[in-house]
Amino acid sequence: MTSPALELSGIDMHYGYVGALAGIDFHVNPGEVVGLLGDNGAGKSTLLKVMSGAHRPSGGTIRVHGKEVQFHSPSDSADAGIQMVYQDLALVDPQDISTNLSIGREILRKGPLGWLGFVDRKAMRKRSEAELDRLGVRTAPMTRPVEMLSGGQRQVVALARGAIRVSGEANGVLLLDEPTAALGYEQTRQVEALIRRMAAQGVAIVLVTHNLPLCSEVADRVVVLNRGSKVADVAVADTEPDHIVGWITGARASQFA
Numbered sequence: 001m002t003s004p005a006l007e008l009s010g011i012d013m014h015y016g017y018v019g020a021l022a023g024i025d026f027h028v029n030p031g032e033v034v035g036l037l038g039d040n041g042a043g044k045s046t047l048l049k050v051m052s053g054a055h056r057p058s059g060g061t062i063r064v065h066g067k068e069v070q071f072h073s074p075s076d077s078a079d080a081g082i083q084m085v086y087q088d089l090a091l092v093d094p095q096d097i098s099t100n101l102s103i104g105r106e107i108l109r110k111g112p113l114g115w116l117g118f119v120d121r122k123a124m125r126k127r128s129e130a131e132l133d134r135l136g137v138r139t140a141p142m143t144r145p146v147e148m149l150s151g152g153q154r155q156v157v158a159l160a161r162g163a164i165r166v167s168g169e170a171n172g173v174l175l176l177d178e179p180t181a182a183l184g185y186e187q188t189r190q191v192e193a194l195i196r197r198m199a200a201q202g203v204a205i206v207l208v209t210h211n212l213p214l215c216s217e218v219a220d221r222v223v224v225l226n227r228g229s230k231v232a233d234v235a236v237a238d239t240e241p242d243h244i245v246g247w248i249t250g251a252r253a254s255q256f257a
């Protein structure tokens with residue numbers, strides 16, 4: 001049997017004296033989309049930050065494709081093929097879309113004396129257009145500075161950048177925090193399609209959202225947190241929205257009580 005793409009066991013997390021997570025077991029398999037749900041303060045962002053290396057857990061273990069790892073920073077998790085999409089927070093505002101999509105992968109061309117050193121914006125634009133086409137994502141023209149985009153367009157660019165970074169990797173994991181929060185109808189459909197396409201390529205996807213219809217559309221399985229504990233872990237096909245809402249609000253007893 002193949003190992004999960006990402007597996008967390010017995011994760012505890014405290015902020016000072018505040019307990020945010022207690023003994024969380026979580027996994028996502030290659031090609032699987034797991035919706036991570038819970039009310040405000042349930043611990044979703046904290047768990048996502050543990051997965052992305054932004055927080056070190058107070059206890060528990062993390063495995064990537066079966067191998068135990070310790071993340072000291074987000075670059076450690078990125079090296080292990082895990083990409084966190086921080087919505088629009090990590091975009092460089094004055095730069096255009098293609099430059100933002102190319103951060104860390106700039107195409108350089110030779111200068112007049114034969115030295116490498118000029119950023120080849122035209123080649124980067126062409127590559128970005130091809131990458132977005134492949135992902136089925138439409139935004140604004142590549143030359144538009146990100147600061148001139150709408151909140152929804154920025155969110156799509158941030159998501160596309162994460163998707164591009166994992167799309168070449170057979171073992172990639174994509175962590176999405178509220179990817180449709182600022183989106184209208186058409187952009188939400190694009191993001192749903194993008195999530196499905198990435199999963200079909202074998203990327204493991206963790207989706208934190210308050211958007212239950214989005215979860216029913218794209219998730220294979222949902223994990224529900226309530227006050228820092230896991231209260232449900234169930235295939236979407238085996239449950240119904242009322243039950244999920246019950247676990248989120250606490251009206252329904254934990255599966256693990």
Ligand SMILES: Nc1ncnc2c1ncn2[C@@H]1O[C@H](COP(=O)(O)OP(=O)(O)OP(=O)(O)O)[C@@H](O)[C@H]1O
Nearest residue numbers: 015018019020038039040041042043044045046047
């Ligand atoms: N930096 C912090 N310092 C202290 N406590 C924190 C910090 N971040 C989160 N918490 C606490 O940890 C718990 C879980 O918060 P977390 O942000 O993970 O919840 P969440 O499920 O993502 O909520 P939301 O849906 O509102 O974003 C809450 O009790 C919160 O107050």
